[in-house]
Amino acid sequence: MPDTSLTQPCCSLSGAAAMLSAMEGRFAVVVHGERDCLNSFLAFNFPGAERFYCTNLGETQAALGRTSKALERCLEAAAAKDAPQALIVLGTCLTEMIGDDFPAVARRFSRRMGVPVLALRTSGLRSGTQAELLDLLYASLSTLSPRRGRGRSRKEGKGLILVGLPADGAVGGASEIERTLERLGLDLVGSFPHRGDLDAWRRIGGADAAFVVDRSLYPRFAAALESRGMSVAEVPLPIGLGQSLRCLEIIARRFGVEERLKDAAADGARECRREIARFRADFRGLSLAYGLRMCTNYEGDFLAYEGLGDLEFFAELGFRTALLVQGAPESESRRRIGERLRALGRKEPFLVFPDPIVLPGILSKGGFSLAYLGGHAGPEAARAGVPLVATRSLSPFFKGCLDNIARVRELLSGKG
Amino acid sequence: MALGQDTAGDFALKVQNYGRMTGVSVALHAIPDAFLVLHTGVGCKYKGANQLMLHDRQRLALHGEGYTEISDIVFVKGSASRIGPYLRSWHAKRRPAYMAVVASTFIEMAGEDIAGEVQKAAATVPCPVDYIRTLGFEGDLYEGYAAVLARVLARAPFRERRPRKGRASVAGFFFHRHEPDVLADVGELDRLLAGLGLKAGPCLLGGEPFARLLDAADSESLVCLPYLSSVPVPVGPEADRYGGRRLVHAGLPVGLSGTAAWLRRVGEGLGVKASVIEAAARRGRGEAGPAVKTLREAARRRLKGRRSVIFADTPLAAGLASFAAEAGLPPILVGLRDESLGGREAFARLLKESGTEPPPDLSVLRNPPLADARRRIRELARDGCLGVLFGSNYEAAQPARAGARIPVVETGFPCVGWHAADPSPSLGFAGAACLAERILHAL
Numbered sequence: 001m002p003d004t005s006l007t008q009p010c011c012s013l014s015g016a017a018a019m020l021s022a023m024e025g026r027f028a029v030v031v032h033g034e035r036d037c038l039n040s041f042l043a044f045n046f047p048g049a050e051r052f053y054c055t056n057l058g059e060t061q062a063a064l065g066r067t068s069k070a071l072e073r074c075l076e077a078a079a080a081k082d083a084p085q086a087l088i089v090l091g092t093c094l095t096e097m098i099g100d101d102f103p104a105v106a107r108r109f110s111r112r113m114g115v116p117v118l119a120l121r122t123s124g125l126r127s128g129t130q131a132e133l134l135d136l137l138y139a140s141l142s143t144l145s146p147r148r149g150r151g152r153s154r155k156e157g158k159g160l161i162l163v164g165l166p167a168d169g170a171v172g173g174a175s176e177i178e179r180t181l182e183r184l185g186l187d188l189v190g191s192f193p194h195r196g197d198l199d200a201w202r203r204i205g206g207a208d209a210a211f212v213v214d215r216s217l218y219p220r221f222a223a224a225l226e227s228r229g230m231s232v233a234e235v236p237l238p239i240g241l242g243q244s245l246r247c248l249e250i251i252a253r254r255f256g257v258e259e260r261l262k263d264a265a266a267d268g269a270r271e272c273r274r275e276i277a278r279f280r281a282d283f284r285g286l287s288l289a290y291g292l293r294m295c296t297n298y299e300g301d302f303l304a305y306e307g308l309g310d311l312e313f314f315a316e317l318g319f320r321t322a323l324l325v326q327g328a329p330e331s332e333s334r335r336r337i338g339e340r341l342r343a344l345g346r347k348e349p350f351l352v353f354p355d356p357i358v359l360p361g362i363l364s365k366g367g368f369s370l371a372y373l374g375g376h377a378g379p380e381a382a383r384a385g386v387p388l389v390a391t392r393s394l395s396p397f398f399k400g401c402l403d404n405i406a407r408v409r410e411l412l413s414g415k416g
Numbered sequence: 417m418a419l420g421q422d423t424a425g426d427f428a429l430k431v432q433n434y435g436r437m438t439g440v441s442v443a444l445h446a447i448p449d450a451f452l453v454l455h456t457g458v459g460c461k462y463k464g465a466n467q468l469m470l471h472d473r474q475r476l477a478l479h480g481e482g483y484t485e486i487s488d489i490v491f492v493k494g495s496a497s498r499i500g501p502y503l504r505s506w507h508a509k510r511r512p513a514y515m516a517v518v519a520s521t522f523i524e525m526a527g528e529d530i531a532g533e534v535q536k537a538a539a540t541v542p543c544p545v546d547y548i549r550t551l552g553f554e555g556d557l558y559e560g561y562a563a564v565l566a567r568v569l570a571r572a573p574f575r576e577r578r579p580r581k582g583r584a585s586v587a588g589f590f591f592h593r594h595e596p597d598v599l600a601d602v603g604e605l606d607r608l609l610a611g612l613g614l615k616a617g618p619c620l621l622g623g624e625p626f627a628r629l630l631d632a633a634d635s636e637s638l639v640c641l642p643y644l645s646s647v648p649v650p651v652g653p654e655a656d657r658y659g660g661r662r663l664v665h666a667g668l669p670v671g672l673s674g675t676a677a678w679l680r681r682v683g684e685g686l687g688v689k690a691s692v693i694e695a696a697a698r699r700g701r702g703e704a705g706p707a708v709k710t711l712r713e714a715a716r717r718r719l720k721g722r723r724s725v726i727f728a729d730t731p732l733a734a735g736l737a738s739f740a741a742e743a744g745l746p747p748i749l750v751g752l753r754d755e756s757l758g759g760r761e762a763f764a765r766l767l768k769e770s771g772t773e774p775p776p777d778l779s780v781l782r783n784p785p786l787a788d789a790r791r792r793i794r795e796l797a798r799d800g801c802l803g804v805l806f807g808s809n810y811e812a813a814q815p816a817r818a819g820a821r822i823p824v825v826e827t828g829f830p831c832v833g834w835h836a837a838d839p840s841p842s843l844g845f846a847g848a849a850c851l852a853e854r855i856l857h858a859l
Binding site: 009010011013014030033034035036037038039040041042043044045047049050051052053054055056057058059062063073074077078080081082093094096097123124125355356357376379 | 423424426427428429433434435436437438456457458459460462463466467469470476478479486487488491509520521522525526550551552553786787790808809810813830832
């Protein structure tokens with residue numbers, strides 16, 4: 001099947017490892033393959049890398065298919081060392097190539113030791129979309145929670161989870177969405193991935209509703225939540241004024257707290273409206289180069305709406321946009337990307353480029369006022385003299401909207 | 417072995433877990449006009465340039481690598497035939513002077529003739545191409561790096577060129593980023609050779625283009641650093657490989673006494689007069705000595721008997737241990753972040769060569785599990801024993817996690833949290849002064 005997604009394909013092992021190393025909690029991850037597979041993610045970047053183990057399969061074990069003993073020994077050692085509440089086994093290209101039935105070993109071990117063991121058939125061989133990986137991982141992690149009714153929310157009937165919202169940069173204290181939900185009298189059971197540790201995954205059965213940014217990313221996960229009797233609703237990526245308001249309205253409506261929301265959101269929304277109007281008065285005739293398919297980081301907010309989730313914010317500020325899509329430059333690839341964009345309802349002009357190295361020419365020729373591209377394209381944007389907003393570096397909700405406007409203003413004024 | 421007898425450490429992620437593929441990637445990154453083709457699936461891309469992305473802010477590693485996009489279908493049909501088209505396509509786009517090809521383990525195990533395919537493809541591009549085996553269960557980062565060094569050295573025309581008198585090249589320097597710290601280290605090596613009255617030829621690898629590296633063949637002598645030690649030695653005298661050039665093996669010149677010892681070892685090995693060697697050592701000590709003395713005084717007053725912890729590859733660890741000892745911060749714990757550079761024995765030998773006696777209670781761990789290493793650092797920090805930490809990004813955050821505000825010298829690979837704006841060497845006398853200043857600044 002040709003990949004028609006507007007996001008980069010990925011190795012599901014890399015993706016799962018990166019996400020699990022960023023997740024807090026008492027669990028261990030076993031990579032079932034060769035030692036070097038532990039380098040298929042940036043381990044140094046995550047404190048959670050300490051919880052990673054590898055079965056260190058050698059040539060003979062792989063060639064003869066004698067892998068189960070290595071996995072059992074590794075699981076035993078990891079269980080003895082960390083007393084984990086869960087073990088997660090990730091497959092690799094090597095185990096995929098030899099058709100290793102490691103999920104059976106994991107099931108046996110789980111029964112014997114009484115510890116939940118999730119076995120995921122990850123690998124780079126069956127490279128799929130990042131969204132597929134995200135869905136697989138979330139659906140699997142959700143099985144760690146007891147069925148609905150156990151571990152109920154603190155506020156009966158008012159528990160919710162959020163899925164795929166961007167991080168808002170709040171360190172230590174409550175984020176804007178947490179404060180808003182508190183004012184609405186709702187109980188946030190977990191927000192995945194940024195505030196979703198293992199305990200949150202084990203508690204999700206206590207939530208009544210899930211709000212998901214771009215539901216199409218999570219078919220299996222959504223089905224798993226609904227099978228627990230949870231309602232699942234889609235919300236937009238809360239970037240910019242309009243999308244932030246719509247996101248909060250959907251949540252409030254589900255719990256019948258629309259009136260409370262009017263109070264809770266009034267000040268923030270008013271301030272955003274004022275700033276947007278000021279910006280549009282100060283800057284006119286702006287054009288934006290909006291990059292797609294440039295990043296691989298397995299984050300739901302990057303993947304939402306195929307990377308187009310931030311576009312509405314720039315439209316609010318009055319930008320005209322051209323889409324720059326990284327991909328194979330052949331006409332067949334261009335045709336497929338065009339079809340996909342049309343299917344998503346996009347009417348902006350688009351251009352397919354093979355590699356960031358060609359971006360300076362494209363940006364200069366296009367006369368763009370601003371570029372929204374993968375952060376690694378910074379040198380290319382600088383060479384073209386076009387200020388850069390790195391992909392998905394915008395902040396959510398009203399405070400985020402004000403910060404984003406200030407940042408774009410600074411960049412356009414040459415102060416950023 | 418019976419079930420249940422393994423320890424978690426046998427399976428755990430180590431402080432240095434990188435394999436050969438990453439080492440090849442680091443080496444190719446060191447050559448600005450080289451290009452690496454990864455005949456791999458999409459995940460193996462992370463073993464290459466992605467590991468360097470946050471480490472080197474001066475040069476974008478991604479521009480030096482491409483991959484052949486192996487999926488399950490491609491793999492089943494036979495993937496080796498992709499190497500040629502991809503090699504040619506990347507050559508056309510980037511015009512590299514040198515290319516290398518590596519392949520994932522599962523592809524290697526499928527039994528296709530990758531080496532033959534690379535050889536065939538190499539004939540279709542106008543630059544040298546090497547195939548380097550990078551099985552994921554064999555070797556470490558430094559072996560991958562050394563494998564590239566060996567290929568480059570093998571291409572240098574030692575037999576064809578006449579050596580220039582008084583010219584020496586360093587071979588086996590670990591060049592891991594194009595930032596001012598590593599560039600300054602190359603400069604320091606040149607300066608040390610100049611102090612011995614020698615003219616420095618190209619450093620392998622030293623951040624220079626491929627053609628320039630081959631000019632090492634003009635050198636009369638080669639100063640072989642330990643990162644060359646993983647290069648397999650062919651049958652026969654080692655010097656034959658380099659057309660009879662004079663070879664001298666040495667550790668890294670780190671710290672005052674370590675650098676002085678290095679000058680003596682290299683100078684004597686290359687027949688430099690003792691008076692010239694001693695004059696160079698005296699001059700260097702005179703320049704850098706005051707900074708180290710200031711640090712020693714500050715450590716005595718403010719760190720009151722605290723010790724240093726060092727996590728680095730074996731040669732660098734030995735050098736840093738020597739420096740720390742003369743700065744009044746003798747090491748209490750050393751973690752050797754490699755598996756191929758000689759382990760505890762090499763550490764002890766290199767430390768001895770630098771003229772430093774290891775403290776009797778020094779604990780040396782060979783590539784320990786990351787979790788254990790971090791826990792040990794945190795324990796020492798909490799107990800108030802830790803005065804300064806030298807380590808990579810894997811270890812750098814641990815004192816802070818333990819609530820200890822002590823100087824951390826982030827160094828080695830990967831080094832993500834520290835990026836020098838000015839030349840900041842670790843090697844040579846200037847390196848000793850710079851390390852002392854970094855610690856004093858943090859104090």
